[in-house]
Amino acid sequence: xxxxDIEPRRWTPLPVGVKVVGVGYGxxxxxxxxxxxxxxxxxxxxxxTIMAVYVQxxxxxxxxxxxxxxxxxxxxxxxxxxxxxxxxxxxRGFADPIFRISVNLSGATGSGAKSQNERSNTIVGxxxxxxxxxxxxxxxxxxxxxxxxxxxxxxxxVVHTRGQWSYELTGSVFLYSDNNDFYNNTRxxxxxxxxxxxxxxxxxxxxxxASISVGYGRGGESAIDGIxxxxxxxxxxxxxxxxxxxxxxxxxxxxxxxxxxxxxTGADIATFAVGWSLLL
Numbered sequence: 001x002x003x004x005d006i007e008p009r010r011w012t013p014l015p016v017g018v019k020v021v022g023v024g025y026g027x028x029x030x031x032x033x034x035x036x037x038x039x040x041x042x043x044x045x046x047x048x049t050i051m052a053v054y055v056q057x058x059x060x061x062x063x064x065x066x067x068x069x070x071x072x073x074x075x076x077x078x079x080x081x082x083x084x085x086x087x088x089x090x091x092r093g094f095a096d097p098i099f100r101i102s103v104n105l106s107g108a109t110g111s112g113a114k115s116q117n118e119r120s121n122t123i124v125g126x127x128x129x130x131x132x133x134x135x136x137x138x139x140x141x142x143x144x145x146x147x148x149x150x151x152x153x154x155x156x157x158v159v160h161t162r163g164q165w166s167y168e169l170t171g172s173v174f175l176y177s178d179n180n181d182f183y184n185n186t187r188x189x190x191x192x193x194x195x196x197x198x199x200x201x202x203x204x205x206x207x208x209x210a211s212i213s214v215g216y217g218r219g220g221e222s223a224i225d226g227i228x229x230x231x232x233x234x235x236x237x238x239x240x241x242x243x244x245x246x247x248x249x250x251x252x253x254x255x256x257x258x259x260x261x262x263x264x265t266g267a268d269i270a271t272f273a274v275g276w277s278l279l280l
Contacts, residue, residue, distance in 0.1 A: 030269030
């Protein structure tokens with residue numbers, strides 16, 4: 001449903017062999033701005049998302065690596081004026097799952113011990129994520145939970161930790177496959193979306209941390225049956241997050257995320273999220 005995320009501590013090293021399972025809930029609401037040609041006005045979105053998460057840390061050619069899998073289920077509603085008439089749409093089901101493999105290229109050993117013990121350390125990492133079109137999708141509907149296309153996302157990140165402070169920067173690009181079964185038997189192509197996000201993280205004690213984040217995305221112009229839509233995306237994101245232990249090997253996380261469009265189309269939405277994870 002959303003093109004860009006903002007997530008702190010994505011490069012935090014985990015010791016080899018650690019597994020993490022978790023579940024999260026997010027409530028999203030806000031305004032949507034559609035292409036004026038669609039004659040949609042005063043559109044609003046409300047969505048509840050439940051996310052199942054699995055993380056596995058392992059060694060790859062002597063480097064610390066991890067695999068992440070995320071499976072979202074959503075209940076979303078859209079309402080507004082379509083050609084002057086009040087319209088209400090609801091979708092309920094699975095959205096597209098996301099799989100990610102990341103490798104710490106420097107600054108973290110395969111054991112993970114070095115990065116955990118050093119008071120000052122810089123980690124450089126690379127990752128590749130893939131969004132798979134397995135979510136609910138109807139080719140005769142304009143609004144769907146799934147996207148009916150693959151999204152490949154190369155990422156490069158660096159995080160510098162000094163004492164109790166960490167400074168994280170991640171750059172990525174979203175590469176979209178074509179949707180050959182778009183609305184009303186059309187074909188949708190979309191150009192790359194370039195994104196960057198930065199986080200300042202303060203660790204108070206093991207397991208207890210807080211962060212402030214900002215992100216920006218630009219690009220992603222689409223074409224329908226070869227006709228350019230002139231709908232380039234401009235996205236500004238900001239977030240506040242806090243994580244803390246609730247029991248042995250159990251952690252809770254709370255986040256507030258705000259997304260604002262800088263163009264005539266897009267979304268101005270806010271998300272409140274809570275997550276629970278268990279280290280195995």
